[in-house]
Amino acid sequence: MMSDRKYIVGIDLGTTNSVVAYTDASIEKGEAPEIRIFDIPQLTGPGSLEQRQTLPSFVLLPGPHDVPPDGLALPWNQKADMAVGAFARDRGAEIPHRLVSSAKSWLCHFGVDRTRPILPWGADKDAKRLSPVEASAAVLMHIRDAWNFVLAGDDPSLRLENQEIVLTVPASFDAVARELTVKAAASAGLENLTLLEEPQAAFYAWIYNAGDNWRKMVSVGDVVLVCDIGGGTSDFSLIAVSEDDGNLTLERVAVGNHLLVGGDNMDLAMAHMVAKKLAAQGKSLDSWQMRGLWQSCRSAKEKLLEPDGPASHAVTVLGRGRGLIAGTIKSELSAKEVFQTLAEGFFPLCEKDAQPVAPARSGMREMGLVYEADPAVTRHLAAFLQRAGLTKSMPTAVLFNGGVMKAASLKERIIEAISLWDEAGRGARELSGADPDLAVAKGAACYGFSRQGQGVRIRGGLNKTYFVGIEAAMPAVPGLPAPQKALCVAPFGMEEGTGEFLTGREFGLVVGEKVKFDFLASDTRHDDKAGDIIEDWAGQLYNVSSLETELSGEAGAVLPVTLEVHATQVGTLELWCVQADGDKRWKLEFNVREKE
Amino acid sequence: MEWTRQFSRRSFAWTVFWMALLCAALYGAVLWHAAQLKGYLYIAMADIGQLRVSLMDAVADTLEWHIIFLTLTLAGITLAFALLLWLTIKGVARRAADGIGHKVAVKKTARQPETLEEKIVKIPPAERERQALSLLSLLQREGRLLDFFAEDLEAYSDDQIGAAVRGIHENCKKLLDRRIKPSPVMEQEEGSAVTLPAGFDPMTVKLTGNVAGEPPFKGVLRHKGWRAARFDMPILTTAGDPRILAPAEVEIE
Numbered sequence: 113m114m115s116d117r118k119y120i121v122g123i124d125l126g127t128t129n130s131v132v133a134y135t136d137a138s139i140e141k142g143e144a145p146e147i148r149i150f151d152i153p154q155l156t157g158p159g160s161l162e163q164r165q166t167l168p169s170f171v172l173l174p175g176p177h178d179v180p181p182d183g184l185a186l187p188w189n190q191k192a193d194m195a196v197g198a199f200a201r202d203r204g205a206e207i208p209h210r211l212v213s214s215a216k217s218w219l220c221h222f223g224v225d226r227t228r229p230i231l232p233w234g235a236d237k238d239a240k241r242l243s244p245v246e247a248s249a250a251v252l253m254h255i256r257d258a259w260n261f262v263l264a265g266d267d268p269s270l271r272l273e274n275q276e277i278v279l280t281v282p283a284s285f286d287a288v289a290r291e292l293t294v295k296a297a298a299s300a301g302l303e304n305l306t307l308l309e310e311p312q313a314a315f316y317a318w319i320y321n322a323g324d325n326w327r328k329m330v331s332v333g334d335v336v337l338v339c340d341i342g343g344g345t346s347d348f349s350l351i352a353v354s355e356d357d358g359n360l361t362l363e364r365v366a367v368g369n370h371l372l373v374g375g376d377n378m379d380l381a382m383a384h385m386v387a388k389k390l391a392a393q394g395k396s397l398d399s400w401q402m403r404g405l406w407q408s409c410r411s412a413k414e415k416l417l418e419p420d421g422p423a424s425h426a427v428t429v430l431g432r433g434r435g436l437i438a439g440t441i442k443s444e445l446s447a448k449e450v451f452q453t454l455a456e457g458f459f460p461l462c463e464k465d466a467q468p469v470a471p472a473r474s475g476m477r478e479m480g481l482v483y484e485a486d487p488a489v490t491r492h493l494a495a496f497l498q499r500a501g502l503t504k505s506m507p508t509a510v511l512f513n514g515g516v517m518k519a520a521s522l523k524e525r526i527i528e529a530i531s532l533w534d535e536a537g538r539g540a541r542e543l544s545g546a547d548p549d550l551a552v553a554k555g556a557a558c559y560g561f562s563r564q565g566q567g568v569r570i571r572g573g574l575n576k577t578y579f580v581g582i583e584a585a586m587p588a589v590p591g592l593p594a595p596q597k598a599l600c601v602a603p604f605g606m607e608e609g610t611g612e613f614l615t616g617r618e619f620g621l622v623v624g625e626k627v628k629f630d631f632l633a634s635d636t637r638h639d640d641k642a643g644d645i646i647e648d649w650a651g652q653l654y655n656v657s658s659l660e661t662e663l664s665g666e667a668g669a670v671l672p673v674t675l676e677v678h679a680t681q682v683g684t685l686e687l688w689c690v691q692a693d694g695d696k697r698w699k700l701e702f703n704v705r706e707k708e
Numbered sequence: 709m710e711w712t713r714q715f716s717r718r719s720f721a722w723t724v725f726w727m728a729l730l731c732a733a734l735y736g737a738v739l740w741h742a743a744q745l746k747g748y749l750y751i752a753m754a755d756i757g758q759l760r761v762s763l764m765d766a767v768a769d770t771l772e773w774h775i776i777f778l779t780l781t782l783a784g785i786t787l788a789f790a791l792l793l794w795l796t797i798k799g800v801a802r803r804a805a806d807g808i809g810h811k812v813a814v815k816k817t818a819r820q821p822e823t824l825e826e827k828i829v830k831i832p833p834a835e836r837e838r839q840a841l842s843l844l845s846l847l848q849r850e851g852r853l854l855d856f857f858a859e860d861l862e863a864y865s866d867d868q869i870g871a872a873v874r875g876i877h878e879n880c881k882k883l884l885d886r887r888i889k890p891s892p893v894m895e896q897e898e899g900s901a902v903t904l905p906a907g908f909d910p911m912t913v914k915l916t917g918n919v920a921g922e923p924p925f926k927g928v929l930r931h932k933g934w935r936a937a938r939f940d941m942p943i944l945t946t947a948g949d950p951r952i953l954a955p956a957e958v959e960i961e
Contacts, residue, residue: 153824157849159946160842163824182946187828262824400959408875428875433957436855437864442871 117304119275120564121150121259122313122556125251125293127216128343128376129166131553132255135561137276145561147320147554152258154197158183164198166549171212171250172200173232173240178207188261194240196254205403209235214344215247217481219296220282220289220370222657225705233480245296252300273301278556283309283349283575284370286633287602287685288657288702294684307683308559310552311338311349312364312570314513317555318545319568327360329543330509335365336543337507339493339526340552342514346371346489348496350507351570364572366500367635371492373484375516378454381487382409385453386427386443395441397429404429409445413454416447417519423447451521459490459525464503464533466494490529497533499636506534511543513551573605574679577637579646579653580687581630582619598632598649600640601677602685611678612642618674618692624667627689629659629700642677659687659700673698718800723793730789734782741778745771828943838950842941845953846887851880854953887940893933902929 117137124131132150139145151163158180172195174184184192195203204211212231221244224230229241242250256272264270279302281293290307297305315338319326330336334353340346348368354361383406387397397405405427412425424446431439468486486492497506507530512523523542531539545551562569579598602612621627632653640646646653663671672692679685687700748770847853856876861869884890893912896902904913906923912933915925 156942157846159944159948160942161824161828161945162940162942180946180948182948185945187824187945261827411878426871426874428871430852430855430872430875434855434858436852437859437868437872440868440872440875 116269117274117276118270120145120278120557120560121272121275122147122278122280122308122553122558122560123252123255124280124310124313124553124556125216125248126169126342126552127214127345128169129549130169130251130255131166131550132259133550133553133557134275135557137561137564139561144320144323145558147557149550149553150259150263152197152255153187153262154254154258155184155186155195155199156197156202157199158203159185160199161187162198167197167251167255168201169196169213169215169251170201170204171196171215171242171247172204173210173212173242174203174207175210175239178210179203186257188257194250196251208232209239212242212247212250214481215242215244215251216282217345217370217372218244219248219292220285221481222288222704223482226292227704245292245299248293248296249299252297252302256300256302273303275304276560277302277305278308278313278560279305280308280310280313280552280556281683282345282347282370283311283364283367284347286576286656287578288631288704291684291702292704294682305682306560306563308556309349309364309367309572309575311340311347311367311513312351312572313552313555313559314338314340314511314545315351315362315555315570316558316562317547317551318511318543320554320558321546330360332360334509335502335505335507336509336511337497337530337540338511338513339517340513341374341489341516343375343516344372345374346492346514348493350500350502360568362568362570364570364575366496367575368492368496369635371484371489372481373458373487373489373492374514377487378458378516379406379410379413381453381457382413382445382450385449386445389443390441397441400432401429401441405441412445413450414518416445416450417521419520421447454522455525458487459522459529460488461529461532462488462491462494464494464506465498466491468492468495490526493526493529494533504535506530506538507540508538509543510540511545513545513548515549517548571607573607574602574685575604576633576635577604577640578602578656578677578685579632579634579640579649580659580675581632582645596630598646598653599675600642600644600646601675601687602679603641604638606679608679608683609681611676614643614675614677616643618672619689620670621663621673621689623663623665623669623671625662627661627663627698627700628703631656631659631702658703660703661689661698661700663689663698665696715801718803719797722796722800726789726793726796730786733785733789737778737781737785741774741781745774824943828945838944841950841953842944843887846883847880848954850883851876853880887938888936889938890934891937893935894929895932896929898929898932900929902927 119134120137121132121134124133130152132152133147134150135145135147149165151165152167153161153163154167156162156164159182174193174195179195182190184195186192194200200211201213204213209232215231218224218231219226226244229243229246231242231244231247232239235241259272264272268274277297279293279297281290285293293307294305297303315336322329330353332353332355336351336353338347338349338351340348347370349364350366352363352365354363383402386405386409387402390397408427408429412427415421415425424444427443427445429441430436431441433439468484468488468491470485484492510523510527510530512526517523527539527542531537547554558567559569561567578601580601581596582599583596599614599617601614606612632649633656634640634649634653636652637646663673665671673689674692676688676690676697677685678688689698689700691697844854848855853876856872894902904915904923904925904927908923912935915927916930917927919925
């Protein structure tokens with residue numbers, strides 16, 4: 113029961129950085145919770161332990177010669193053979209085929225088998241590897257062990273496994289990716305879990321910071337765009353403010369795609385720009401120097417984009433080894449250059465019906481993460497708003513989140529782009545948040561707390577409409593694949609803790625044979641109800657995965673079953689085949705292997 | 709440990725005290741009852757000649773009554789002393805615990821965690837060397853400071869040195885600000901007149917020039933001094949050669 117948990121913990125399992133925030137579960141009624149950040153002990157060098165507010169979500173799997181013996185020892189695990197955190201990230205940059213990064217983005221990649229050990233991508237066959245689920249679990253296990261060491265000691269009631277945990281996921285994560293996230297958490301022993309969408313968490317953090325004033329800062333009819341641009345990913349969501357019985361209510365009405373473009377792309381773009389300048393002077397850079405240049409550009413960018421920043425900043429790459437001064441390569445970045453490159457490359461002012469540019473692909477593609485072909489965030493944003501149905505009036509307020517959005521000039525640029533799309537030319541106003549790096553974790557802790565009592569909740573429910581493919585009852589035509597119709601099983605906005613019982617539709621399934629359903633989703637169709645059949649769905653629905661099970665019983669018999677769908681309190685989707693004239697049930701499992 | 713020793717010493721003293729008193733009280737009770745019985749016995753023996761059977765009955769009754777009374781008295785005294793002993797021991801325990809600073813049975817809403825460092829047992833030898841050299845090792849790793857000092861500046865122009873130094877300066881400064889946060893000891897502007905009050909700490913302010921007499925001193929501030937406003941260094945968890953400030957780097961093709 114919630115009442116005997118000591119803490120409510122919000123875990124932001126980020127693509128680049130993870131953060132943990134917590135608050136006491138038992139607080140006097142009417143008092144605001146005090147949310148603290150858990151400083152996570154981690155290795156910052158071989159044999160060097162420190163507490164930091166963020167834990168870089170990198171896992172280093174060193175070979176026998178990559179780190180000193182016992183260099184990975186942790187106070188809670190003297191025999192550790194992998195590292196998680198700042199040292200993993202820094203050392204891993206030097207030995208990249210031993211480093212697992214962006215495991216989270218692999219969780220929603222359906223071109224690979226997500227349960228097989230495939231990371232680090234491109235590593236040798238005999239090197240140690242982890243599956244995306246195992247890598248995410250490794251980060252959570254580090255958090256769990258660190259928490260238990262620092263805060264729990266000998267008291268089992270203070271262990272992380274026994275606290276109320278809210279884990280954030282991107283709003284665009286589909287049912288399969290969410291299921292895998294829950295699996296990763298379960299293998300780390302974290303089972304008192306609820307999933308929360310990251311943009312919603314950022315909004316909760318904003319409400320917490322604003323205190324009771326938040327009701328004065330938004331009004332009925334406001335549409336808030338949550339724009340979260342981090343190191344590797346960008347996420348958009350829309351939250352509508354309306355009214356119920358005199359109270360302000362919030363509802364998450366639209367969710368964007370998981371875009372693999374972010375701050376790292378911007379730093380790389382600037383590094384390439386400087387490299388081009390240097391090439392014009394006849395200086396070429398090797399990969400070590402490019403990495404140093406990337407770092408140098410990142411810190412230059414941060415200084416140049418500050419409100420009263422300098423007009424230009426030197427970018428230096430020191431020479432390798434002892435040839436420090438002799439090998440120094442120097443160049444310069446001006447504030448104007450930086451803003452122009454970023455504004456035109458990543459935030460171009462475009463039409464409101466702009467679509468992301470998809471360049472002609474050559475036949476073969478390197479396997480790996482599906483990075484965005486078009487890095488223009490504003491074009492993706494325009495497409496998102498179109499899909500969400502905002503064709504005439506644009507969002508009235510924007511909440512920014514993520515490391516990239518610390519730069520005021522980029523925030524203004526986005527607001528400018530939005531005001532161009534608005535028919536009346538109105539600009540959106542900015543809702544000022546705090547701590548763009550820590551907001552998601554704080555918001556998650558806040559949400560966990562408000563679930564207990566009367567805190568304001570953002571209504572959300574299912575973020576997509578889900579369908580199951582069924583074959584049309586039509587005579588087979590040789591050469592043509594049997595046409596498929598789509599049966600809606602889980603409507604958009606389906607609330608957690610509810611179920612849909614599709615008793616109107618029976619399937620005759622053969623016992624002993626593998627049963628397979630195509631599992632489809634749509635981001636655009638919001639009005640379908642459970643049980644609706646869609647005949648012509650090309651272009652609107654996309655294939656997510658397949659659902660599989662095997663019926664038990666008399667082999668060869670044909671059993672009539674109906675489908676049952678549950679949206680769990682945790683935040684995942686469960687589908688069951690239920691015997692039509694009996695009690696037996698079989699759970700349909702998501703297939704996370706490669707798409708055939 | 710300290711608590712246990714204090715507690716056991718004091719509780720032993722009190723136990724001995726109350727048990728000794730208990731013995732004395734019991735002895736006293738038994739003596740009194742015995743004296744009573746002796747009295748009755750003399751009367752009984754004096755009257756045996758007259759064969760006063762009724763008095764024998766009376767004596768037997770009194771004897772029984774005395775035995776019951778004796779048992780009750782003994783039980784009462786033992787219980788009373790046990791109670792007194794328990795109360796005393798409780799008081800001793802609380803005082804011993806307070807003396808050490810542990811709070812017994814206090815309801816907490818948030819657990820105050822020990823610092824990370826208090827939990828980790830450091831690995832002993834060459835410790836001082838390692839701790840002292842660790843800051844230098846960090847400055848080399850993040851700022852290339854040792855590489856810079858190894859350079860022969862005669863071979864380069866000021867421009868070249870300047871270009872390299874900007875990067876080193878930025879990285880080393882970032883590191884120091886985060887970990888040590890060097891801050892001035894005195895906040896006033898250098899060159900301004902300052903007055904040092906009586907009782908100032910010579911560790912924090914160094915006097916130069918014409919120093920005579922007793923404070924307060926009037927003088928001119930020449931250097932603001934440096935103070936480490938923070939100490940945020942990593943906890944070193946492994947043994948290994950403390951003299952290694954930075955490993956050599958070999959790139960595998």
